[in-house]
Amino acid sequence: MKKNIQNSSIFEFYSRPPLSKALPLSLQHILAMIVGTVTVPIIVCGVVDASLEQKMTLIQCALIFSGISTLLQLYSIGKIGAKLPVIFGVGFAYVPTLTAIGAKYGISGILGAQLIGGISMIIVGMFIKKIRRLFPPVVAGTVVLVIGLSLYDIAINYMAGGIGSINYGSTKNWLIGFITLLVVLIVSQFCKGYLKLASIFCGILVGYLISILFGIVDFSPIKEASWFAFAKPFEFGMDFNASAIISMVIICVVNSVQTIGDLSATTMAGLNREITDDELSGGLIGNGVCTLISSIFGAFPTSSFSQNVGIVAMTKVISRYILGLAALFLLLAGFIPKFGAIMTTIPYCVLGGATITVFGMITLTGIKLIIKDELSTRNTTIVSLALALSMGIYLVPNSISQFPNWLISIIGDSPVILAAIIAFTLNIILPNKSLKDEDNERENIDK
Template sequence: MVEKTTKNMSVFDLNGVPTLGKATPLGLQHVLAMIVGNVTPAIIVAGVVGLNSADRTLLVQCAMFIAGIATLLQLYPIGKVGSGLPVIMGVSFAYVPSLIAIGSQYGIAGIFGAQLIGGIAAIIVGIFIKPIRKYFPPLVAGTVVFTIGLSLYPIAINYIAGGVGSPTYGAFINWGIAIITLSVVLFCNQFTKGYTKLASILMGIVVGYVISITFGIVDFTPVREAAWFAVPKPLHFGIEFYPSAIITMIIMYIVNSVQAVGDLSATTVGGMGREVTDKELSGGIIGNGLSSVIASLFGGLPTATYSQNVGIVAMTKVVSRFVLALAAGFILLGGFVPKFGAVMTTIPQSVLGGATITVFAMITMTGIKLIIQDELSGRNITIVGLAVALGMGITQVPQSLALFPSWVMMVFGSSAVVIATVVVFTLNLILPQKTLADEQKEREEMELKG
């Protein structure tokens, strides 16, 4: 009887229910690791589509709300929806380049329309993940992730400079605050341990924010105007459907759904000492698709598993769903407190830029790590190089597609990620498979013939 009680209270058991005293700090650890990454995409998108102060706050509030809902759905599956694994969900940076492209042309309603259809596509991928998975080896997934990282760099630099359209864009004060913020992030991440290391980005933002306040560049008006409690409003931002935007988001959802396989696998291998099952993979992807559909109706942006939280699970071996459900509860609470969202929107863009450039750099390096899981044969180098070259090249010179139909310009001229995905997927299918050994053999045969 004692053994059963001990097991049920263990933080190292999936179904363990530890005391609140033990679970609370472990849950807060997950919140600290994800909170900045969860709200920043909403702040970026709000700026691009030109939302007013109240709507910016609401978009951040909805990011918290949907992250909590999506996490709970993963922790405690309903039928075939949800993985049942200890993962934290949140708004994903991977979608930001595409969201910016769609939002710039079609506004926030166009984003949510494309997101709704994209979420349905993710559900379909989840149902058929087993046969689909083989078409997205590390080479393909890694190239996409690598391109996502590269696409995010201009966003970070523009933020560091003060934000496009700001009268102080490029000013020394903006760069100074951004560099101080970045320095704090690097110091906490590389020279400290425990909570400080875990919350290094948050620490950098706090320091940068305080410095910004002392220079009088923080406007607290949105905080004063925001309510203490409010429920997210369904369809507040509206929803509109545009074919080119939908195509873009379907491609992104397919790729990111397959990419979720990596996070779910890392969770079970690192935290539970076993491989992930097909049922867990399917349920996890279906759950994320459904979460995104729900998010599109409530004003939340696309969600994904958070790799940093997967890393915490793998490092600590704390897999109790109760611990992560408590974290989800804290996140969800933020979704009902507009003042929290309002505070987030007052963070100067230079502070966000200095803090998030490290996140974007890590996304890029994650892509490289995935790419080199496959051999760097001449074939694979050609595939990756062409995909990235065409993706980044065309989007830097979008007028090169000026005489194409407008939908082509929208789908391929504004998103390097979409182009890279199409190219790497196609080339990987049609180019003959050749290993380094095969290429070496070909060279030897050529020498013999010569």
């Protein structure tokens, strides 16, 4: 990545393409992640029985710190930030832990535990150079692979209309979802130039217009949202409870493995190289710093967004100016709630149709990472066991219904966490035998 601010190429990190070309490429990053970002505080508010005012404040904070965390990763401050084309924001992977803590200790209990969790992320980032050997491509690739696989049900539920909607599974939702998907495919495969790279944006735009014609777009959030709002520190308080802190630290450390996978996938798919130690350390430290500071204002933990990694992998667009615009729009949406409310009016079926191909790209990126290592018996055992156990339990959640609640909250709702634990553990304890070593063993057996 040669630093050249005069470069206008969208395929260079240190570039500044014209706004007319950068804007649609930036917007599709926002559209791919904004619903997931605002959904986290909405779910938590339902558990803690928060007021409408508290809900709007938490949504506002989620958008603001999603923008801040992304800008920090793109431009970095010293050793804080990866300086890679990635989108960070309030992470959906934390939801099971957040709801478990919130139900028992409230929002203040979540934020107190989150502050300690952010510190644990920073510690992992500081020592990642020394422990990076514990996360070879076979481990990081397995995590990325499971990330992709675990997102498929989200895309399908979106295309069906979103879980809990009164018209879930209707033919109207599926029709709009497939039209959106068809537009994405046509534009990405048959068009050329910048239009081709903005295929997801084009699909969402067409799907949204059709949704308006079908009368399924709800504009009430725009009317209800205020024009300006500002976050206040310690508005929700902060309590420290041992069990909540332990659960949060575990999920934060494990999520760091997911971040390693996403950052590795970004450099592999977008920059055609492996990630450096400094980039990895900066990314993890930056995520920890944002998670820590955001707890003071009421935003929940941040993490990398895998669907945006998929967009980078699919388009190869890595200009930080383009992703920086997305971050600025998130900040704007946070300070001007009416702007953010417009984004939330996009129907789930449109988002599902536009992003399902992106999730597939994440899966393929994970496979590419895995095959960078030798496909020895040892490595295939790591991948197969992590994949089978994590996805198996995810598909059959009742199989661990008798486990302690704290353990279910860690491994039951997120196959990524279990896959990371299994792959990490097996990589440490299994003998490190190469294909050549295995061939020699077979030859000795014959003798």
